[in-house]
Amino acid sequence: MSQPVAIGVDLGGTLVRVGVFNLDGQLLCQNETSIASVGPVNGLSLIEHLIRESLDSVNFPTLLGIGIGCTGPLDTIRGLINNPYTLEGWNNIPIVERLNTTFNVPVRLENDADAAALGEYWQGAGRDAKRLYAVTVGTGVGTSLIIDGKIYRGVDGSHPEGGHQLIDPNGPECYCGHRGCWESLISGSAISNQAKSMPTMDARSIADAARTGDPAAIAIMQKAARNFSLGIINIISFFVPDVLVLSGGVMKSSDLFLPTLEKALKTPNPMVPFDRVHILPATLGYYAGLYGGAYMILSEAK
Numbered sequence: 001m002s003q004p005v006a007i008g009v010d011l012g013g014t015l016v017r018v019g020v021f022n023l024d025g026q027l028l029c030q031n032e033t034s035i036a037s038v039g040p041v042n043g044l045s046l047i048e049h050l051i052r053e054s055l056d057s058v059n060f061p062t063l064l065g066i067g068i069g070c071t072g073p074l075d076t077i078r079g080l081i082n083n084p085y086t087l088e089g090w091n092n093i094p095i096v097e098r099l100n101t102t103f104n105v106p107v108r109l110e111n112d113a114d115a116a117a118l119g120e121y122w123q124g125a126g127r128d129a130k131r132l133y134a135v136t137v138g139t140g141v142g143t144s145l146i147i148d149g150k151i152y153r154g155v156d157g158s159h160p161e162g163g164h165q166l167i168d169p170n171g172p173e174c175y176c177g178h179r180g181c182w183e184s185l186i187s188g189s190a191i192s193n194q195a196k197s198m199p200t201m202d203a204r205s206i207a208d209a210a211r212t213g214d215p216a217a218i219a220i221m222q223k224a225a226r227n228f229s230l231g232i233i234n235i236i237s238f239f240v241p242d243v244l245v246l247s248g249g250v251m252k253s254s255d256l257f258l259p260t261l262e263k264a265l266k267t268p269n270p271m272v273p274f275d276r277v278h279i280l281p282a283t284l285g286y287y288a289g290l291y292g293g294a295y296m297i298l299s300e301a302k
């Protein structure tokens with residue numbers, strides 16, 4: 001008996017993941033492979049192969065469509081990947097048209113932060129939240145706003161970048177051209193850059209050193225926690241979402257970040273109902289983007 005399914009694709013700088021989902025949101029099968037330095041020609045063939053392989057391991061699938069979450073910049077309206085920064089050679093690559101021709105089904109393309117947020121809205125921590133804001137702190141800082149299950153977009157379909165909100169005018173230069181962006185202060189690489197006296201340390205080792213009482217590491221983590229809180233407070237002041245989902249490496253250091261945030265949010269503020277916002281850890285982990293990709297298709301198929 002035929003089984004309707006949707007494919008979610010998560011295309012990152014190092015890995016591509018493919019997941020097959022049924023209408024109930026169950027992940028039936030998942031495959032992944034390295035895509036680092038493969039280039040767009042072989043990369044697209046690799047993605048098609050992974051999709052076929054995944055479909056083959058599901059009983060009698062009827063493919064409804066393919067939803068892709070990808071690291072930006074992208075042109076989500078024309079379905080182009082414009083990201084030679086983390087995907088070498090992927091300049092104006094029409095991935096939507098290509099997969100549409102190959103599989104003859106609807107194909108959607110969204111920013112990876114938006115895809116992950118959609119996944120958390122559909123089957124994760126933000127399930128059915130009317131207003132959901134998602135923040136992922138990893139190598140960079142990704143943000144997304146989902147309203148009534150739909151991605152909020154800026155002018156010409158642009159993706160708002162909460163990670164580049166300006167927090168400290170005296171902060172470090174950011175690759176976006178400004179100074180003291182949230183991302184340049186709290187991302188994993190920002191934290192390890194601050195540990196100049198500890199050259200081999202990544203963000204996780206600095207967090208570990210802070211836990212064992214190393215004063216330099218404690219100072220770095222406290223500063224990062226304060227800057228993290230400022231960004232979250234700005235976001236809540238602008239949007240007052242029902243749910244704010246946090247994911248990425250920051251959640252591995254949540255014991256060092258969240259107490260500072262909780263304290264800051266308890267500061268009485270008659271203007272913004274901070275206590276009404278549920279701040280929750282993401283629950284889908286690395287698979288959030290796959291869920292979101294499938295939801296791009298299934299939400300339209302309903």
Ligand SMILES: [Zn+2]
Pocket residue numbers: 163164174175176177178181183184
């Ligand atoms: Zn920036």
